[in-house]
Amino acid sequence: MNAAGSPGDRELLRLVGELQADAAGSHPPPETLVAYHGRHLAGAAADALQEHLAGCPSCTAVLLDLAAFDDAAGDEEAAATDEEPSAAADFAAAAEWRALRGRLPAEAAAGTAAERPVRVSHRPAAWVPWAAAAALALVAFGLGFQVLRLDRRADSLQARLDTPQADVPIVYLDAVTRDEEQAGDAEPLPPDGGVLLVVVTPEEPEAYAAYTLAVEDATGARHTVAGLHPSPRYGTLRAALPRDALSAGRLAVTLFGIDDDGERHEVARYSFQLAER
């Protein structure tokens, strides 16, 4: 992404213009911003643009984008200086790549044509296709029913989580040994329809790609929140617990790491107290 004059500039200017038009307020022409990025602007013009940038987050964002897309070295430096630590960054990148890979068209996931195994043709008996079709229909029906059920449950939980709540109570937990209990005052139960946000920080957040948090109350009732991913920046895990999954009294929390084979491993235990409001 060079300054005005090189091939592809018209496209770049159009993009910068679109981003500026998307933001409120008046902005310098895209040519000025791109020229400044290419260090082709000096003196009073550069001074005026810097003054505008100091008060204009959207033009500043565009300028930082130009630098980030253009400069791999600068980008790496950014990663090393003020983004997540490199191990956590690699971990986050690998997790995002896995997620993206799963969404790529099938040919990518299957590899190139040369790598695909040669298909050997075996003529099946006449009844095999009918039996296979019947079995598939049964499995599809069962799966469909299950998906519908899970979907409804997710919708209802999401609706609860989306319910406006003036102040979401947050509990930050420290790991405890099996025999000790966390000190501190009891947290009030959230109001009906509300949630309680539990924040934990495993010692080595990057040890697992995903985590599950299990909360058990004094009566033995258990609520599990699965599919938690550590924050790349802080290594924290945040689980929103719906009010109707909680009861007053002491709650025991167990954090499990989920390995690549889907196996659960206990990572830490926590404990806290909830009181009626």
Next chain:
Amino acid sequence: MQETVSTSGAGDEPLLLAAVERFQRGADREEAFRVLFDRFRRPVERFFARRGVPAEDCRDLTQETFLGIYKGLESWRPEARLSTWVFKIATTTWLKRRRAAAAAKRDAPEVPAEELGDVAALGTGGGQLRRVLDDERRRALRAAMTELPDQMRRCLTLRVDQDLKYREIATVMQLSIETVKAHLFQARKRLGEKLADLAVEEES
């Protein structure tokens, strides 16, 4: 399955073009695409973060962008730089999301004013006095900032108002990080002295 591919370093355009060429030939497409992913993941994710998108949505939009790149890479021709093309797809993804969000907002039911009573009530009570004091302090700070040298004031404004990091301020102001640090150190020192003087004047 290999998990990491090293792609960093200045002037990586030839490496990227080689990956595109491998992709278009159909040779080891996934690995070739991974090279582009590793190079542009961060800029794309930050592109959305800078526009106030929450982290979780940033990851979604980044994935949308890379799916767009994957679909278009087959027919991409090096008429512009690859980075410009990736920037274009990120921009398109962002503008599409913005339009969808705006349409959803238009379609949302209106909330009667009386239901906003609780929100209005937040502005009253014990917090009021603190807010007035904060406003006064902020005004005094703004007034003191106008007296700083231009470059120093701009660095401080970018830090305070836009919450930029030293490196980002250096990029925006086209200065070295050391100069930015020195400007901010001096600015804090001068403002500290200035505001301390104001406090003494108020007391007397």
